[in-house]
Amino acid sequence: MKLKRLVCLASVILLVFAGLTFAQKKPVKISFWHLDTQDDYKAEWQKMADEFMAKNPHVKIEITVLENEAFKQKIATVMQSGNPPDLFRSWGGGVMIEYAKAGLLKDITEHVVGTEWGKSIGAGAMAVYSYNGKYYGAPYDMGAVGIWYNKAMFKKLGLKPFKTWSELLAGVKKIKSAGIIPIALGEGDKWPGHFWWVYLAVRLGGKEAFEKAYSRKGSFADEPFVKAGEKLNELIALDPFQPGFLSASYNDEASLVGNRKAAMELMGQWAPYVQNANTPDGKGLGEDLGFFPFPMVEGGKGKPTDVMGGGNGYIVGKNAPPEAVDFLKFIVSYENNSRLASQGRIIPVVKGAEKALKDENAKFIAQMVSKADYYQLYYDQFLPPAVGEAVKDATQMLFAKKATPKEAAEMIEKAMKEATK
Numbered sequence: 536m537k538l539k540r541l542v543c544l545a546s547v548i549l550l551v552f553a554g555l556t557f558a559q560k561k562p563v564k565i566s567f568w569h570l571d572t573q574d575d576y577k578a579e580w581q582k583m584a585d586e587f588m589a590k591n592p593h594v595k596i597e598i599t600v601l602e603n604e605a606f607k608q609k610i611a612t613v614m615q616s617g618n619p620p621d622l623f624r625s626w627g628g629g630v631m632i633e634y635a636k637a638g639l640l641k642d643i644t645e646h647v648v649g650t651e652w653g654k655s656i657g658a659g660a661m662a663v664y665s666y667n668g669k670y671y672g673a674p675y676d677m678g679a680v681g682i683w684y685n686k687a688m689f690k691k692l693g694l695k696p697f698k699t700w701s702e703l704l705a706g707v708k709k710i711k712s713a714g715i716i717p718i719a720l721g722e723g724d725k726w727p728g729h730f731w732w733v734y735l736a737v738r739l740g741g742k743e744a745f746e747k748a749y750s751r752k753g754s755f756a757d758e759p760f761v762k763a764g765e766k767l768n769e770l771i772a773l774d775p776f777q778p779g780f781l782s783a784s785y786n787d788e789a790s791l792v793g794n795r796k797a798a799m800e801l802m803g804q805w806a807p808y809v810q811n812a813n814t815p816d817g818k819g820l821g822e823d824l825g826f827f828p829f830p831m832v833e834g835g836k837g838k839p840t841d842v843m844g845g846g847n848g849y850i851v852g853k854n855a856p857p858e859a860v861d862f863l864k865f866i867v868s869y870e871n872n873s874r875l876a877s878q879g880r881i882i883p884v885v886k887g888a889e890k891a892l893k894d895e896n897a898k899f900i901a902q903m904v905s906k907a908d909y910y911q912l913y914y915d916q917f918l919p920p921a922v923g924e925a926v927k928d929a930t931q932m933l934f935a936k937k938a939t940p941k942e943a944a945e946m947i948e949k950a951m952k953e954a955t956k
Contacts, residue, residue, distance in 0.1 A: 560593040565859045566852075568599045568623035570606040573812040576880065587865050594858050603785070604724055611920070614639055619852035621859040625672055626845050627663035628917035634850070640671040641851040643860050647673070652864050660884040663912060664848055672850030673867045676881035678804030678900045679828075679844035680730050680913075686825040688715060688798045696827035700738075700766060703830050707775045710798050717775040719797035721788035722934050725927035726915055730801050730843070731770070732930045732943075733914045735763035737843050738832040742909040748948075749918075751955060756941070756948040759836070764933055764940025766832060771934060781935055786813055793819040801829070803844060804882045804900050826896040828903065842907040845916060846882070918951070925950030 569580055577600055584596040599620070601609055606624065613619055619639050625631050634640050647653035647661065647670040660677040664670055682697075689695065692713055697703040710717040722728040736744070740759025747753025748760070777783065777791055786809065791797035793810030800806065811819035831839060849863055865871065872885040879894050882901050892898050904910070915923035929946040932938035938946070 563594050563856050563858050565594060565596045565622060565856065565862060566599065566620040567596050567862070568601065568606070568610070568620045569849075570601055570603050570624055572600060572602050573809070575812070576808070579875065579878075579880070583866060583871060584862075587862050591858065591861070594862075596862065603726070619854070621852050621855035622849050622863060623852065625664070625848055625850040626913065626916035627672070627674065627848060627850075628845075628912045629919050629923065630916055631664065631671060631850055632666045633920055635666045635669070635671050639853050641853050641855050641860070642669050642671065643673075643851055643863075644668075644670045646670075646860055646864070652867075655869065655886055656867065656884050657886065659910070660846065663845070664850065672848050673863055674846045674848035674884050675867045675872060675875070676804070676848070677844075677846030677884050677904060678882035679842045679903045679907075680734065680801060680803045681826050681828050681900070681903075682799055682801055682830075683792060683806045683810075683896075684799045684825050684827070685792065685795060685797075685820055685823055687820075687823045688795075689825070696825070697830045700735075700769075700830050700832045704769060704773065707770065707773050711773065711775065716777045716791060716797040717773075717799060718770075719788040719791035719800045720776045720780045720934075721783045721785040722776075722780050722931060723782040723787075724785045725931050726913075727785050727788060727800075727802065728934055729915055729927045729930045730913075732763050732767055732933065733911070733926070734801070734829040734843050735766045735832060736760050737841050737909075737911055738829065738837040739763055739766070739835040741835070741837040741841060742911075743836065745911065748951070751951075754948050755951055756944045760944040760947070761940050764943045767930075767933055768940060771936070781931075785809070789813045795820070804846075804897065805880065807894070807896065808878075808880050824896065826899060838908055840906055841909040841911070842903055843911045843913070844904065845912045846884070919954040922947065922950045922954050 571577055584598060588594050588596055614634060656673060660674045664672040664674060692709055694706050697706055707717040720727060736759055739762050744757060744759040748755045748757060777797060788800055789809040790813035792800045793814040807819060807824055811817050851859055867885060869885050869888055872883040872888040873891040875881045876883040876888050876891040877893065879897060882897060883889055889901055914926045925947050929943035933943050
């Protein structure tokens with residue numbers, strides 16, 4: 536009898552150990568790419584990765600951090616090789632769509648449609664990461680581009696936020712006459728300057744002009760886009776930027792505003808954080824930092840509620856393991872979205888996480904986005920990659936006075952024709 540019991544006990548023990556062995560998950564590696572090069576922001580992503588790995592011991596997350604332009608170049612290279620990272624930064628729109636068309640992304644629709652996670656994210660924000668009814672990633676941040684300014688400087692000069700383009704030009708003259716750099720610009724990176732031309736096009740042509748040009752019922756050489764260059768030239772003629780702005784980086788731009796050497800910059804919702812990161816005490820302008828929408832252009836067809844902007848998110852590479860999608864869900868969770876929002880890094884997309892916003896500027900931007908009649912994703916991300924690059928190149932040539940407004944618009948139209956043959 537004892538022998539039978541011992542045999543049974545031994546059998547149970549063997550089965551338990553066999554079950555444990557069977558239950559052990561195979562080691563999984565996730566390649567995770569982002570472009571937040573500032574030390575404290577890098578630490579946040581590392582913290583999230585560490586927390587996820589602690590909950591999933593079989594997972595190893597390998598992080599690659601690249602500066603914005605270097606990231607775009609490296610991504611283009613690995614995409615051409617057909618070997619995308621498992622989870623990587625994306626602004627959605629045209630570039631993502633090109634990857635989806637090429638079969639380089641994983642369809643995660645089953646994790647979005649009809650799920651609690653999918654329902655927790657604003658539909659408008661999620662739409663930026665979809666194509667033909669399928670989802671390939673998710674945002675964690677969605678905001679707007681506008682003018683960030685030094686309230687103390689404006690008050691000293693008797694200036695108020697500019698509501699029209701004419702007011703902005705007059706204000707630039709007044710700021711410059713006081714010996715202050717009116718506008719900081721890191722045009723060496725190209726993308727910061729393209730915001731100026733794009734927003735002018737939004738104000739001049741509205742949704743209709745862009746949709747006609749994009750659908751090929753119109754052209755990017757049509758009047759609103761040429762006029763955008765003409766209006767930009769009005770600003771350029773005032774020499775409002777810092778010396779060397781054509782070779783300056785975005786961090787240089789943020790540093791000038793954060794260290795009270797320039798009055799304004801046109802930038803997205805992340806501006807306060809980057810300004811703070813580029814000041815010695817890490818505090819930037821503090822209460823002196825203000826924000827206002829891009830001015831209306833007299834005679835333009837755009838509406839005050841038209842917004843140009845975008846956010847940040849991650850898309851999933853075609854060969855990614857299921858755990859990469861789980862990590863994406865972890866990033867875009869109420870807890871982590873709230874945490875980044877409370878730190879002033881993002882405008883959250885998870886419902887309820889906006890309660891964590893403490894900054895009045897961030898709250899204002901969140902309202903702008905929610906009230907937008909027409910929300911235009913950055914051209915360099917919405918349009919096909921080659922066209923987005925053409926927009927940045929053409930705009931840089933305007934800033935360098937090497938192209939006329941008509942020539943710049945025609946450069947963009949030519950690229951669009953090539954991309955849509």
